[in-house]
Amino acid sequence: MPENAATNGAHHIGLTVPDLAKTKTFFIETLGFQQVGEKPDYPAVFVSDGSVMITLWQAKDPVSAVPFDRRNVIGLHHFALKVDGPEKLDALHATLAKTEGVEIEFAPESLGGGAVRHMMCTIPGGIRTEFIALPS
DSSP: OOTTOSOOSOSEEEEEESOHHHHHHIIIIITOOEEEEEETTTTEEEEEOSSOEEEEEEOSOTTTOOOOOTTTSSSOOOEEEEESSHHHHHHHHHHHHTSTTOEEEEEEEESTTSSOEEEEEEETTTEEEEEEEOOO
16 A cells, blocks of 8 residues: 555445345345445445445436446446456356346456456446456
């Protein structure tokens, strides 16, 4: 860690989603996250994999909400979650390929020709997500 860095990692990532229940279910049932809190009146749910917390907020009016366009909108291009090794990345890809609301952008492949592997998809709600595995 750089000596003069003002920060030391991410505390949480906040995502606005069109269907809070579906996205919460995806994180808990598909990715194995745990719900660590909620604000029903907000409405928001907080989920964690033990390393990072993700806050999921319900969009006020999902029908009129504008989906993110990574080439034309300023904001979150994607976020990346670590996976424990290439084998688990391949297993996750197989699961995600059969998961409703997930669109695979590309299957696991080498990142820049090196030993790190990654894949990209959109999760339920259309948020672009990368899964990345360091070599075992």
